[in-house]
Amino acid sequence: MASTMKLVLFSALMFFSFQAVVSDTPQHPLNPLTSEEIIRVRNTVQEKYPTSSNRLSFHYIGLDDPEKDIILQWESTPNTTTVPRKALAIAIINSQTHEIVIDLQKENAIILSDNIHRGNGFPTLSVAEQDNATALPLTYGPFIDSVKKRGLNLSEVVCSAFTSGWFGEAQNNRTVRVECFMNESSPNIWVRPISGLTILVDLELMTIVEYEDRGIIPVATANNTEYRLSHQKPPFGPKQHSQATHQPDGPGFQISNHSVSWANWKFHIGFDPRAGLVISLASIYDLEKHKSRRVLYKGYISELFVPYQDPTDDFYYKTFFDAGEFGFGLSTVSLVPNLDCPSNAEFLDAYVHDASGTPVPIPNAVCVFEQYGSIMWRHTETGIPNDSFVETRTEVNLIVRTIVTVGNYDNIIDWKFKTSGSIIPAIALSGILEIKGVDIKHKDEIKSDQHGTLTSLKTVRVTDGSSKRKSYWTTETETAKSENDAKIIIGNAPGELSVVNPNKKTAVGNDVGYRLIPAIPAHPLLTDDDYPQIRGAFTNFNVWVTPYNRTEKWAGGLYVDHSHGEDTLAVWTQKNRDIENKDIVLWHVTGIHHVPAQEDFPIMPLLSTAFELRPTNFFDRNPVLKTLSPKFVKWPGCPNTTTH
Amino acid sequence: MASTMKLVLFSALMFFSFQAVVSDTPQHPLNPLTSEEIIRVRNTVQEKYPTSSNRLSFHYIGLDDPEKDIILQWESTPNTTTVPRKALAIAIINSQTHEIVIDLQKENAIILSDNIHRGNGFPTLSVAEQDNATALPLTYGPFIDSVKKRGLNLSEVVCSAFTSGWFGEAQNNRTVRVECFMNESSPNIWVRPISGLTILVDLELMTIVEYEDRGIIPVATANNTEYRLSHQKPPFGPKQHSQATHQPDGPGFQISNHSVSWANWKFHIGFDPRAGLVISLASIYDLEKHKSRRVLYKGYISELFVPYQDPTDDFYYKTFFDAGEFGFGLSTVSLVPNLDCPSNAEFLDAYVHDASGTPVPIPNAVCVFEQYGSIMWRHTETGIPNDSFVETRTEVNLIVRTIVTVGNYDNIIDWKFKTSGSIIPAIALSGILEIKGVDIKHKDEIKSDQHGTLTSLKTVRVTDGSSKRKSYWTTETETAKSENDAKIIIGNAPGELSVVNPNKKTAVGNDVGYRLIPAIPAHPLLTDDDYPQIRGAFTNFNVWVTPYNRTEKWAGGLYVDHSHGEDTLAVWTQKNRDIENKDIVLWHVTGIHHVPAQEDFPIMPLLSTAFELRPTNFFDRNPVLKTLSPKFVKWPGCPNTTTH
Structure with missing residues (x-):
């Protein structure tokens, strides 16, 4: 097993102003492209x-989002503000990458620009080129020989495409590594690679x-790799009792x-083919100021960096950028009602596109529910003699959920909103480990560092030329x-980070702001001169x-x-641009060091991380002071009591 | 407002062995003392x-817990193992502290030892002595003069006792600081101290x-300090919709x-008068080994250190150890059904004792519910051509909750259990800020560091003798x-901490263990030669x-x-005792830096921290691989569908 580190970058553009937010017109200018628009x-x-x-192949067709000032003007005066409607297409045309901006406002769409x-x-x-690439080995003589030499059944071989990274070459062709797996006896291909x-x-x-x-390195056995319910034998358990909401x-x-x-x-x-779920124009109603106040202009996962920690030939190149290389939107999967989201959820569909530019629906791409x-x-x-009392309020939160599956890993992305003003984005990891074939049946056979279940993640600097990897450490500075x-x-x-607007003060003169309560830092494990780290340098700081x-x-x-x-x-x-008193973007890097354990086999229980954007002198006082607990309801037929 | 840091120490005694755990006999040897036993x-x-x-006054009456080996033997063979039943009483008798161990097994309880x-x-x-001490100022001439001089109404004054710490004196008398507050117009006394x-x-x-x-420093106005629902005026909001479970x-x-x-x-x-909630003998059934396996011998909050960050006379001494000075059990409050715990919760009562040794019931001291x-x-x-599928399992967790209110702060303590083997203890903070009276109406009037809403927590070393405080920094070592x-x-x-048993291996030879996924570190802000830090030195490491x-x-x-x-x-x-291959105790320190914001006024929304004890090669594979999602149920009258 190779350990991985997933570093997620959330980008949150936060700002504070006090204009009224009016209700939406039917066509919101940030709505994703419709099926019809993709076709146009x-x-x-x-x-x-x-x-x-x-x-010609399409690699991105999405909204070319309007300038921020226009969006904000539209938000204030939707009936009198005209917002451009444009698409950005990124296409590879005769091996050249084109960025094409298209005006969708006119009946006949017009190309506004076309840059190489x-x-x-x-x-x-694109999915199509991955499919084509992964079909190639199956008819490639030397590969067929390799399969035969290993005594494997070619008809059970399944291949997958992996981006191959950059390791210092002056120039690159558009190549991918293809890795093949055995699909016989179990669909858990990821733990059964044909290594070497x-x-x-x-x-x-x-x-x-x-x-x-x-x-030849033996392919792992299929024993115990099955995880589908239909292929499990009793006893099942532990039993979970049902809850109806x-x-x-x-x-x-x-x-x-x-x-x-x-x-x-x-x-x-x-919803964007690359970013997946995008939260925009989040504003909160201020009960005391009697108006909505802007909190977040736009929040989304900007990139996901997955450098595997194994310098050998089979693994060193695995330094994936899942959002940019595979597309978080393209890799969004349909949510299963009642299981991926609770029974009280509502669902939104999304459209992405294929390489030919044809719209591809993703039913139930996003769900929204209260919890x-x-x-x-x-x-x-208890401090006032003869006058003890208790005041307590129960909280209901809103969750927006989407799930992105890139190969073996499933990323569950939740945006939690609290009435008290906090926004808590969370990412949780499930799915399957990628396994490396090693000819070892028991840990005692391991002689040198086999990049297995390491409990220490100390940086190791590779000096003997055995790998293209190098290594990492960093120190801290201030705001x-x-x-x-x-x-x-x-x-x-010790330290807290607040994003404040020095031009807006609370009644008693504090700067209006939001605070970042970070996820536990996930420190990169590579040196900053290592090629993957040069590409993933956004992880140098959180x-x-x-x-x-x-x-x-x-x-x-x-x-x-x-x-x-x-x-x-x-x-x-x-x-080193000036950020003081500017319209700023806050980037927060969070991550999960996934050191595999046997509990992650054949499929891993959720491993989560989250952070909080919490109002800090944004309101003049507790914004939920006057929020009632939800009315208590009992199952019908039972006596209904109401408490607050 | 003085900022505080709350550092909580969880002590978890973890061990791994493979004996069967049998069902409980009626009298579990770790059951808290009954009302009748307290009286005896x-x-x-x-x-x-x-x-x-x-x-004579009683300051602790609790179970003197039996030796661990006897408990473990009892757990294996409850019918043939006799476990002693003893109580520990700590009493102050004629100004001397006695530790008295009492055998409760015989009809007539016997004093086994009595040490000074x-x-x-x-x-x-004790609560009684706090009550007596806080009544003293109300009849004390100089205090009455001070109240008059300030133009305050003595009949509205409420006082509270605060432990006074240690600042280098060679010897101490048993003293407390008493601070008084105004109770007129609003019961939110904590924000209205009589300062100076x-x-x-x-x-x-x-x-x-x-x-x-x-x-004279003016007492803050009562305006906007009220938080009781009965004293709020409409409009209420934001509205929360009800959910029935x-x-x-x-x-x-x-x-x-x-x-x-x-x-x-x-x-x-x-349940213990000092520790409050104690979780013991947690074991998990291994579906593959067909037996229960021990995970946690005992887990509880060992101490809560609350050093306020303000070196002035009114605040410097506030370096509270809430568990040891006030008692987490003694300060446990009754949970409000349907509000502090959801409608599907079950409750346990507890007994503590007063200074005279009389049992004091705490109804609904602990709740247990599924969520x-x-x-x-x-x-x-999606990697297998023409054979896409999804497998997903919904999770139900078990929560054990208790709430400890010490003065102004409410600590919500949750122990979450997951079927996948994780135990996740969490502590959340609510309640009211302690406010310092300052003669300032607007932040612009602040000239020097007033220990208000600081967004940076940089260590400040006090060298000018203006305070008894000094300061802090630390570096990292390894396991x-x-x-x-x-x-x-x-x-x-980068690093992960696993507690392993090198004598127990998984089938493939990994050391059986549990991993600590820590809460974000709360770094102490005091130097290690500062007196409060000498007392709270457990926060030097997490x-x-x-x-x-x-x-x-x-x-x-x-x-x-x-x-x-x-x-x-x-x-x-x-x-520096040997810990390798020993029966060990893991101590984890977690904390919340509470830098107050206006949102925390007049009562603060929850601020939380949590950590996870996660099985890591404890099981041979995913222990919930064969767990079904709870059956989906709809509201009666709606068509009932079942999915897994």
């Missing part, structure tokens, strides 16, 4: 580049350009198209006026702050497949 | 020290031994006396063979490991009021 993009591009004479990307890095992979093979496919040539068989007044939230109202919150649920959330606040007063000041590792030392720039969306760069780390958060901030 | 302790002590001729404590430090305060006064009461003399009026098959847990069975878990709920707990594990398989090796700050650097010793229960010492830090975890571990 495809047709428009194909009109310019007919497929009869061009090799000439730098390093390639767009998100290097298969490199050039996606433009769509041919195997490098093949190596480094020798009933909301006699119905749910407390309303979804109108993509706009959500719940309790004192309003926000927009967007009992413990105690909101309480106090038992303030410029981008460099804001590069910090919060949580390592907090970054930049001045808002509409084009700085992807912490690992727009073109992250084979990127050289030239377009990253770490590079942008080298300008 | 009182009568037995009073027989030796008649109150007619002795000043002659070192530094005093027992937990020093009132020191000697508890043995029960008289004011020091009084100082340092000058129905369990058609009833709850999934059973409580027999103090023993809980739920899904694959069994454990015992104890929908997100996804247990899942995977959507292993002796107590010194195990003093670490986990979370500051992980400590000691060899099991039945007497080492309280990380801050048995007698913590006025303690000099001579009987602490930091002192015990100076012996």
Whole structure:
């Protein structure tokens, strides 16, 4: 088993102002492209580049989001503000990457710009080219020989494409590593790789350009790898008793198209082929100021960096950028009602696209539900003689959930909203480990460091040339006026990070703000001169702050497949721009060191991390002071009592 | 507002062995003392020290828990193992602290030992002596003058007792500081102190031994300090919709006396006047080994250290050890059904005692309930051509909850059990801030550091003698063979801590163990030569490991009021005892830096921290692989569908 570290970058653009937020018009300017709009993009591009004479594949078709000031103006005066409706298409046309912006407002969509990307890095992979690449070994002579030599059944071989990273080459072709697995006896392919093979496919040539068989390593047994219920034998257990949730007044939230109202919150649920779920324009109603106040302009997962911790040939290259290379939207899976989300959930569908530009529906891509959330606040007063009392309020939270499955791992992404003003994004990991084939039946046979279940994650600097990896450590700095000041590792030392608006004060003069209560820091394990770490340099710190720039969306760069780390958060901030009293973006890096254990086999129980954006002198006082506990209801037929 | 830091020490004695756990006999040897047993302790002590001729007050009456090996033997063979039943009473008799052990097995209780404590430090305060001390100022001339001078109404003054700490004195009397508050117009006394006064009461003399009026500082206004629902005016909001929970098959847990069975878990709920809730003998059923396996011998909050961060006369002394000075059990409050715990909760009562040794009931001291707990594990398989599928399991968790209110703060303590083997203790903070009176209406009036809403918690070393405080910083070390090796700050650097039994291996040879996934470290803010930090030295690291010793229960010492830090975890571990391959105790320190914000006024929304004890090669594979999702049930009358 190779251990992995998942580092997730949340980007949250936060700002505070006091304009009224009005209800949504039917067409919200941040709504994702409709099926019809995706088709118009495809047709428009194909009109310019007919497929009869061009090799054309789409790697991104999404909303080209309008300028922020226009969105904010629209939010204030939706009836009198015209917002442009544009799409961005990223297509590979005759092996060149095109960025095409299309105006969707007119009946006939118009190409506004068409630029060729000439730098390093390639767009998100399409599903079709992954399918084509993974079919190649099955008809490739040397691979068939390797399979035979191992005594394996070719008809049970299943292959998968893996981005191959960057390790210092001056230039790259658009290649992927293909790894193959055994599908016989169990569908748990991920734990049964055919190890010892290097298969490199050039996606433009769509041919195997490098093949190596480094020798036979036995494929793991299929025993105990099955996890489907239909293939399990009794006894089942432990038994879990059912819980039914009933909301006699119905749910407390309303979804109108993509706009959500719940309790004192309003926000927009967007969906992007690359980012997946996007939360925008979150504002909270201030009971004392009698108006909605903006909290979050836009929040989403900007990148997910998954560097496996194993320097050997089978694994060293596995330094994935799941959002940029595979697409969090493209990899979003349908939620299973009553299981992935509770029975009181409502669901939203989404559309992504395939390589031909055809819309692909994802039914139940997002769910929204309310959940009992413990105690909101309480106090038992015993300090006043003869006048003891207790005041306690029960809390209901709102959760927005989506699940992204990239290969073996399932990422459960929850955005939790609290009436007290907090937003708590969480990411939890489940799914299956990727297993490395080693010829070892018992741990006693392990002689040197086999990159197995390590309980210490100490940095190891590789000096003997046995790997392309190097290593990592970092120290802490403090907050303030410029981008460099804001590069910090919060949580390592006493300190709190608040994002404040020095132009807005509370009644008693505190700066209006929100505080980041971070997830426990997940320290990178690579040296900062290691190639994967150059590409994933956003993990050098867990907090970054930049001045808002509409084009700085992807912490690992727009073109992250084979990127050289030239377009990253770490590079942008080298300008050390002024952030004081600016419209800023807060980037928070959170992560999970997944050191595998036997409990993760054959499928792993959830491992979670979360952080909190908590109002801190944003309100003049406790914003839920006057919130009643939900009325207590009993099952019908039982006496109904009401308490507050 | 003075900022506080709450550092909680959880002590978890973990061990792994493979004996069968049998069901409980009616009288579990770890059951708390019954009301009748408390009375027998009182009568037995009073027989030796008649109150007619002795000043006698009880400061602790609790179970003197049996030796661990006897408990384990009883657990294996309850019908043939005789377990002693003994009580420990700590009483102050004629100003001397007695530790009296009483045998409760015989009809006539017998005093087994009676030792006088002659070192530094005093027992937990009794409620009665706090009441007596806080009544003193109201009839004390100089105090009445101070109240008059301030134009305040004496009949609205309410006082409270605060332990006064230790600041280097060679010897201490048993004194408390008394602070008084205004109760007129609002019961939120904590935000309305009468500042500028020093009132020191000697508890043995029960008289004011020091009084100082340092000058008038206005008492804060009562405006907006009210939080009782009955005194709030409309509009209320935001509105929360009700949720009813129905369990058609009833709850999934059973409580027999103090023993809980739920899904694959069994454990015992104890209750101690000092520790409050105690979880013991937690074992989990292994579906593959067909037996219960021990996980946790005993888990409880050993101490809670609350050093306020304000070096001035009104606040410097506030360095509370809430468990040892006020008693977590004595300060446990009754839970409000349907509000503090959901409607599907079951409740346990508890008994503590008063200073005269009379039992005091705490109805609904602990609640136990099941809660929908997100996804247990899942995977959507898209890598196998033409054979996509999804497997997902919904999770139900068990929560054991208790709430401890010490003065202004309410501590909500949850122990969460997961069928996947994790135990997740959490502590959340609510209640009311303690406010310092300052003559400031707006933040602009603040000239120097007023210890208000600081967003940076940088250590400040006090060198000008203006306070008795000094300061803090620490570095990191690594795990292993002796107590010194195990003093670490986990979370500051890449690393994972597993507690393993090297004598027990999984089938493939990994050491059987549990891993600590820590809460985000709460770094102490004091220097290690500062007196409060000497007493609270257990916060120097967030992980400590000691060899099991039945007497080492309280990380801050048995007698913590006025303690000099001579009987602490930091002192015990100076012996640097061997911990390798021993029966060990894991101590984890977690904390909440509470930097107050206006949202915390007049009562603060919950602020939480939690950690996870997660099986790591404890099981041979995922222990919930064959757990079904709870059957889906709909509200009666709706079509009932079943899914797994």
